[in-house]
Amino acid sequence: MAKLSGFPELLPADRAVELAVVDALRHVFELHGFANVETRAVEPVETLLRKGEIDKEVYVVRRIHDDASVEVGSRSDALALHFDLTVPFARYVVENAGKLAFPFRRYQVQKVWRGERPQQGRFREFTQADIDIVGDGTLPFHADVEVARVMAEALAAVSRVLGAGPDDPSWFTLQVSNRKVLEGFYRGLGVAEPTAVMQVVDKLDKLPGERILELLAETGLDDDSARACLALAEISTEDTSFVERVRALDVQHPLLDEGLDELATVVAACADVEGVRVTADLRIARGLDYYTGTVFETRMTGQEQLGSVCSGGRYDELASDGRRTYPGVGISLGLSRLLVPLVANGLTSSRPVPSAVLVAVTDEESRAASDALAQRLRRRGIPTEVSSAAQKFGKQIRTAERRGIPYVLFPGEPPSVKDIRTGDQVDVDPDTWTPPAADLTPTVVGLGHHSKETTP
Amino acid sequence: MAKLSGFPELLPADRAVELAVVDALRHVFELHGFANVETRAVEPVETLLRKGEIDKEVYVVRRIHDDASVEVGSRSDALALHFDLTVPFARYVVENAGKLAFPFRRYQVQKVWRGERPQQGRFREFTQADIDIVGDGTLPFHADVEVARVMAEALAAVSRVLGAGPDDPSWFTLQVSNRKVLEGFYRGLGVAEPTAVMQVVDKLDKLPGERILELLAETGLDDDSARACLALAEISTEDTSFVERVRALDVQHPLLDEGLDELATVVAACADVEGVRVTADLRIARGLDYYTGTVFETRMTGQEQLGSVCSGGRYDELASDGRRTYPGVGISLGLSRLLVPLVANGLTSSRPVPSAVLVAVTDEESRAASDALAQRLRRRGIPTEVSSAAQKFGKQIRTAERRGIPYVLFPGEPPSVKDIRTGDQVDVDPDTWTPPAADLTPTVVGLGHHSKETTP
Numbered sequence: 033m034a035k036l037s038g039f040p041e042l043l044p045a046d047r048a049v050e051l052a053v054v055d056a057l058r059h060v061f062e063l064h065g066f067a068n069v070e071t072r073a074v075e076p077v078e079t080l081l082r083k084g085e086i087d088k089e090v091y092v093v094r095r096i097h098d099d100a101s102v103e104v105g106s107r108s109d110a111l112a113l114h115f116d117l118t119v120p121f122a123r124y125v126v127e128n129a130g131k132l133a134f135p136f137r138r139y140q141v142q143k144v145w146r147g148e149r150p151q152q153g154r155f156r157e158f159t160q161a162d163i164d165i166v167g168d169g170t171l172p173f174h175a176d177v178e179v180a181r182v183m184a185e186a187l188a189a190v191s192r193v194l195g196a197g198p199d200d201p202s203w204f205t206l207q208v209s210n211r212k213v214l215e216g217f218y219r220g221l222g223v224a225e226p227t228a229v230m231q232v233v234d235k236l237d238k239l240p241g242e243r244i245l246e247l248l249a250e251t252g253l254d255d256d257s258a259r260a261c262l263a264l265a266e267i268s269t270e271d272t273s274f275v276e277r278v279r280a281l282d283v284q285h286p287l288l289d290e291g292l293d294e295l296a297t298v299v300a301a302c303a304d305v306e307g308v309r310v311t312a313d314l315r316i317a318r319g320l321d322y323y324t325g326t327v328f329e330t331r332m333t334g335q336e337q338l339g340s341v342c343s344g345g346r347y348d349e350l351a352s353d354g355r356r357t358y359p360g361v362g363i364s365l366g367l368s369r370l371l372v373p374l375v376a377n378g379l380t381s382s383r384p385v386p387s388a389v390l391v392a393v394t395d396e397e398s399r400a401a402s403d404a405l406a407q408r409l410r411r412r413g414i415p416t417e418v419s420s421a422a423q424k425f426g427k428q429i430r431t432a433e434r435r436g437i438p439y440v441l442f443p444g445e446p447p448s449v450k451d452i453r454t455g456d457q458v459d460v461d462p463d464t465w466t467p468p469a470a471d472l473t474p475t476v477v478g479l480g481h482h483s484k485e486t487t488p
Numbered sequence: 489m490a491k492l493s494g495f496p497e498l499l500p501a502d503r504a505v506e507l508a509v510v511d512a513l514r515h516v517f518e519l520h521g522f523a524n525v526e527t528r529a530v531e532p533v534e535t536l537l538r539k540g541e542i543d544k545e546v547y548v549v550r551r552i553h554d555d556a557s558v559e560v561g562s563r564s565d566a567l568a569l570h571f572d573l574t575v576p577f578a579r580y581v582v583e584n585a586g587k588l589a590f591p592f593r594r595y596q597v598q599k600v601w602r603g604e605r606p607q608q609g610r611f612r613e614f615t616q617a618d619i620d621i622v623g624d625g626t627l628p629f630h631a632d633v634e635v636a637r638v639m640a641e642a643l644a645a646v647s648r649v650l651g652a653g654p655d656d657p658s659w660f661t662l663q664v665s666n667r668k669v670l671e672g673f674y675r676g677l678g679v680a681e682p683t684a685v686m687q688v689v690d691k692l693d694k695l696p697g698e699r700i701l702e703l704l705a706e707t708g709l710d711d712d713s714a715r716a717c718l719a720l721a722e723i724s725t726e727d728t729s730f731v732e733r734v735r736a737l738d739v740q741h742p743l744l745d746e747g748l749d750e751l752a753t754v755v756a757a758c759a760d761v762e763g764v765r766v767t768a769d770l771r772i773a774r775g776l777d778y779y780t781g782t783v784f785e786t787r788m789t790g791q792e793q794l795g796s797v798c799s800g801g802r803y804d805e806l807a808s809d810g811r812r813t814y815p816g817v818g819i820s821l822g823l824s825r826l827l828v829p830l831v832a833n834g835l836t837s838s839r840p841v842p843s844a845v846l847v848a849v850t851d852e853e854s855r856a857a858s859d860a861l862a863q864r865l866r867r868r869g870i871p872t873e874v875s876s877a878a879q880k881f882g883k884q885i886r887t888a889e890r891r892g893i894p895y896v897l898f899p900g901e902p903p904s905v906k907d908i909r910t911g912d913q914v915d916v917d918p919d920t921w922t923p924p925a926a927d928l929t930p931t932v933v934g935l936g937h938h939s940k941e942t943t944p
Contacts, residue, residue, distance in 0.1 A: 036528065036567075041580065043587055044523035044594065051524055063866045065843035065873030067500035068507055072492065072613055073529070073569075073599065077552070091549045093569065095603035096533070111492075113529075113549065124497065131499055133840065133891050135876050138500065143529065147551035157528050172876060174855060301856075384589065387521035399630060400757075410519045417521030420591045420628060435589050 038148060038156030040368060045384035045436075046375045048474050049193075050159075053371065054141055056189040057161050061139040064182045066163055069138045071120035073145075074111040080119060089115055089146040091156075113145035117162040117364065122351035125166055125358055134168035135175060141367070155368055164362030166350055171359040173294060176326040176346055177301045180208060180310070183342065183363045187330065188307030190370075194379070195479050196307065205309040206302070206342070207268075207329045209316035210295040213278070216288025217264055221257045229253070230319035233265045237315070237339075241266070265315040271303065272296040274312040291325070298326060324348040328363050332370065341370045374479060381474040383436025386415040388467050389449075390432040391441045393422040401443055408462045409441070414472065416441075438471045494604060494612030496824060501840035501892075502831045504930045505649075506615075509827065510597055512645040513617050517595040520638045522619055525594045527576035529601075530567040536575060545571055545602040547612075569601035573618040573820065578807035581622055581814055590624035591631060597823070611824055620818030622806055627815040629750060632782040632802055633757045636664060636766070639798065639819045643786065644763030646826075650835070651935050655762050662798070663724075663769035663785045664754050668747025669734070670773055673720055676741035677713045685709070686775035689721045693771070693795075697722070721771040727759065728752040730768040747781070754782060780804040784819050788826065797826045830935060837930035839892025842871040844923050845905075846888040847897045849878040857899055864918045865897070870928065872897075894927045 035041070042050060058068070080090050091113040114120045117140045125132065141161045148154040163182060165175040184206050188196075191203035214233070218226040232247045239247075241262055248258035260281055267277045275292050295312055302310035318327045323345035330342035342365040350360030371379070391406045393399050399422070406416040417437070419428045425442065432440050432452055440450045441462070449465060450457040466472075491497070498506060514524070536546050547569040570576045573596045581588065597617045604610040619638060621631040640662050644652075647659035670689070674682040688703045695703075697718055704714035716737055723733045731748050751768055758766035774783045779801035786798035798821040806816030827835070847862045849855050855878070862872040873893070875884045881898065888896050888908055896906045897918070905921060906913040922928075 035583065036530070039528035039530065041528055042526070043584060044525055047524055047526060062842035063869070063871050065841050065871055067841050068503055069500055070498070070503060072495035072497055073601070074492070074495065074613070090552045092552050093547045093549045093601075096546045096548050096568065097603075112552065127491065128499060133887075137841070137873070145529070145549075147553075157530070175876075178874075301859075385521050385523050385593070386518035403757075413519070415519050415521055417593070418634075420631075431589075 036156075038154055040155060040158070040372045042372075042375065043380075043384065045380045045382075045474070048381040048384070048386075049375070049379060049476050050367070050371055052193050052381070052476060053190055053367065054161070056193045057141065057186050057365070058139070060182065060186040060189050061163055064137070064178070064185075066137040066139040066182070069121070069124065069140050070142055071114070071117070071124050071140070073113055073143075075114050075120055075123065077110040077112045079123060080112050080115065082119075089148055091145050091147045115146050116144055117142060117160055118164075118350070118362065121162070121164060122358070122360075125351050126353045129168065129353070129356070129358075134166065135171060136166045137163070138166075139163045155372070158366065158368035158372075161365040161367050162344075162362060164350070164360050166358050166360040168358060169356060171361065173297075173325075176294065176361045177298050179344070179361050179363055180206070180298045180302055180326070180328065181305060183328070183344075183365070184302050184305040184308045184310050186365070187342065188305060190365075191307060194374070194476055199306050201307055201309045202333055203308070204342075205311055205331045205333070207311050207313035207316050207331065207340075208295060208298050208302075209313055209318075209327050209329075210291040210298075210325055211317070211323055211327060211345075212287050212291030212325055213295055213314065214264070214291075214317055216285040216291050217278070217281075217283050218261065220283040220285035220288055221253075221260060223251075223253065223257065223261075225251065227319065229261055230317040233261060233315060234317045234319040236262075236265050265317075267314045268311055269299075270309065270311050272300055272312070274299075274314065278314070294325060318343065318345060321345065322347055322349075326361065330365075335370075335373065338369060338373060341366050378478040379476070380478045382477050383438075383474045385417065385435050385437065386474065387417040387435070387437050388414055388472050389416040389439045389441050390428065390435070390437045391416060391418045392425055392428045392443065393419045394443055395422045398443065405441060405443055405447060405462050409465075412463075412466065414466060436474075439467055492612075494610055496611060496614070496828045498828075498831060499836075499840065501836045501838075501930070504837040504840070504842075505831070505835060505932050506823065506827055508649050508837070508932060509646055509823065510617070512649045513597065513642050513821070514595070516638065516642040516645050517619055520593070520634070520641075522593040522595040522638070525577070525580065525596050526598060527570070527573070527580050527596070529569055529599075531570050531576055531579065533566040533568045535579060536568050536571065538575075545604055547601050547603045571602050572600055573598060573616050574620075574806075574818065577618070577620060578814070578816075581807050582809045585624065585809070585812070585814075590622065591627060592622045593619070594622075595619045611828070614822065614824035614828075617821040617823050618800075618818060620806070620816050622814050622816040624814060625812060627817065629753070629781075632750065632817045633754050635800070635817050635819055636662070636754045636758055636782070636784065637761060639784070639800075639821070640758050640761040640764045640766050642821070643798065644761060646821075647763060650830070650932055652763065657763055657765045658789055659764070660798075661765040661767055661787045661789070662758070663767050663772050663787065663796075664751060664758075665768065665770055665772035665774075665783050666747040666751040666754075666781055667773070667779055667783055667801070668743050668781055669751055669770065670720070670747075672741040672744030672747050673734070673737075673739050674717065676739040676744055677709075677716060679709065679713065679717075681707065683775065685717055686773040689717060689771060690773045690775040692718075692721050721773075723770045724767055725755075726765065726767050728756055728768070730755075730770065734770070750781060774799065774801060777801065778803055778805075782817060786821075791826075791829065794825060794829060797822050834934040835932070836934045838933050839894075839930045841873065841891050841893065842930065843873040843891070843893050844870055844928050845872040845895045845897050846884065846891070846893045847872060847874045848881055848884045848899065849875045850899055851878045854899065861897060861899055861903060861918050865921075868919075868922065870922060892930075895923055 187204040215226045228251045325346035327345035329340035344363030346361040351358040409416040643660040671682045684707045781802035783801035785796035800819030802817040807814040865872045902915045
């Protein structure tokens with residue numbers, strides 16, 4: 033049976049890593065008061081197609097016995113799988129506005145689908161983890177700061193799960209920029225079409241500076257202006273010193289001042305978040321999305337080929353029902369995009385089962401006694417399984433080994449526990465003995481420091 | 489915007505209940521060594537249609553720009569959304585058999601889809617929580633016992649989350665039966681078509697005994713045999729005394745003996761699970777599924793109209809790749825089926841946000857100080873949000889009230905905390921003060937005892 037290209041599935045030990053990452057994200061999000069929401073998998077096709085450029089990638093769904101002669105997608109009630117969590121969340125906000133307390137903070141971890149043609153590295157089903165803060169009519173700027181801080185803490189938590197030291201900031205870089213800085217700067221230069229310039233600058237990751245200058249010239253910029261735009265895009269600082277560097281380019285515009293103020297506030301507010309690097313990066317434009325201020329991207333060190341694994345920004349109109357407008361600021365972590373390539377590179381967990389202990393079975397007649405021993409461990413929160421076959425103990429120990437289960441408990445008076453890694457065996461009281469905390473749940477292994485081991 | 493019928497979505501406070509239930513299930517499953525797995529949402533249509541009767545209910549998915557002139561579902565590579573978690577799990581087992589350690593215990597909590605016509609109470613998208621144990625070639629009978637015990641504990645944990653007292657067994661009844669008992673009994677009576685009889689007996693919940701007798705007569709049974717079959721179906725005991733009652737019907741068959749033995753073993757092994765009722769119920773036949781031994785259904789007291797909320801059994805052939813056969817035993821909890829009607833009846837949680845504390849903001853200039861206070865609480869695991877607007881404190885307190893947040897922390901030297909339910913306000917050290925455990929996370933409310941409050 034061939035696997036379906038673009039629909040990644042994880043083996044149990046790898047799925048344990050994903051679960052641990054989701055737990056870490058959830059913990060951070062809930063500590064900051066973000067409520068969880070799940071939305072249905074489908075939306076009306078017309079809702080999804082409102083965002084023009086995605087229409088090629090939508091999966092339409094229909095009941096198998098519906099009339100096939102009607103063209104798919106042409107019916108006004110046709111449904112399709114959502115391709116992100118923002119569109120369904122915007123619809124959820126409008127639909128439930130009367131029952132939500134604004135500003136509404138929510139996190140959402142769900143699968144999304146895109147009808148990509150099968151090709152290397154393109155997922156057709158993948159998991160995203162989103163946070164957003166949404167206001168009713170207005171949303172103060174400090175929501176941008178909050179979203180940045182919360183996701184910075186979440187990225188730090190993820191890197192700790194994956195093996196980073198507690199203060200090691202070298203795994204993720206949250207790159208913050210602000211569309212007002214870029215647009216204000218371009219307007220200060222007299223550029224008529226700031227959006228065209230943004231879309232060129234957005235390519236700085238992929239193209240050399242000289243080529244960017246050529247493309248900027250094609251948008252109608254004179255050489256000095258093009259060089260100024262490139263110089264702006266090349267500014268990247270780990271503190272608020274970017275402000276001085278922008279000022280040194282000697283361009284004036286009120287929108288630029290507002291943007292610099294906002295961006296400096298976000299970067300300064302993230303300075304004390306440990307375990308992650310937060311930079312002001314003026315090459316980040318997110319030219320193709322509908323952001324109006326703060327924008328985010330995120331790179332993982334040693335995994336730059338993944339592109340941005342966590343992106344978002346401020347929308348002045350996340351949603352609208354015609355009468356009311358709901359501004360929002362949010363950021364979306366591409367969980368599958370991040371984890372699936374790492375798993376392919378060896379990231380996994382120390383065992384494919386939650387069990388920390390295997391209880392041996394002497395013979396089938398005494399299985400109930402082994403079951404009872406297991407229950408005494410479980411009652412104290414120790415994940416335990418009972419041997420499936422009353423084989424010779426040597427075979428049962430090898431079963432534990434194959435599953436990565438560190439301890440085997442043998443029935444007896446008193447019972448005894450063998451640490452199968454050291455071979456040490458000691459008598460224990462099954463109502464008090466507890467494995468060390470590090471053995472209680474599977475741990476993440478196999479990645480080492482990602483930037484060393486996974487670079488080819 | 490009209491909601492889509494059959495695609496339930498929960499408000500944040502209600503989703504918190506669902507999350508708490510999933511957490512409780514996961515805790516029990518992992519304590520017993522069950523590993524989590526997620527499978528992709530889609531399977532080839534032909535895989536899904538192999539189970540004949542479901543074909544009307546499948547949602548086909550296709551890329552919106554694929555050629556619409558080819559009839560949906562006719563292409564050999566057509567995909568559809570899975571309608572349960574068993575079919576994809578069986579495919580996953582075969583596909584990954586070389587990498588799994590058997591017997592393989594897994595749990596899976598995911599959405600499934602059925603292309604039902606919209607009608608009252610029919611879900612088109614819903615969440616299931618499944619456990620299965622799968623063997624490679626063989627699977628010992630004690631796996632049936634294990635699955636029964638684990639799900640019995642899980643049901644007890646769910647009822648505690650929903651408000652049951654720690655030992656109160658009155659919420660869920662796990663009804664166990666065994667196809668060998670029924671088939672052996674019918675064969676002992678000389679019935680030629682045991683399956684036809686099972687399908688009639690399966691209707692005993694909906695039809696009176698007299699009507700069952702008529703239907704049994706229509707399958708060709710004489711009056712005595714029909715009465716014996718009905719008498720068997722009416723046996724229901726909370727212990728192993730059902731064995732005697734079956735023996736008293738004076739029917740002999742080796743398969744009956746084997747089945748009685750198995751069923752008595754399961755029921756006896758579940759006797760000490762607290763917080764749930766486990767019964768031998770010989771009306772449970774699950775006549776339309778491919779079970780070969782133990783079968784399970786589950787009723788919730790006071791919610792009998794929901795039917796069985798948790799069902800399953802033993803398959804001698806869960807999966808096969810032509811060369812190898814994988815027997816399995818499993819049980820599937822209908823999470824949405826259970827929770828959505830309870831939520832409609834008032835089940836919810838004490839607040840729609842995780843936050844236990846709202847930190848007040850004196851003025852926008854000192855927002856950073858309030859943020860810093862919040863961080864000191866969060867560092868100790870206390871979910872905290874900061875007031876979005878520096879309004880008068882009275883207004884900020886009302887914001888907390890509206891969100892169900894029990895405590896407001898006011899900046900100052902020293903800071904003080906108000907319990908907004910009692911109005912008590914005390915000075916606190918933000919590095920040591922902790923809300924009572926009961927206030928730290930939202931609690932489930934609104935159901936009381938389900939059987940009293942939700943019966944009309």
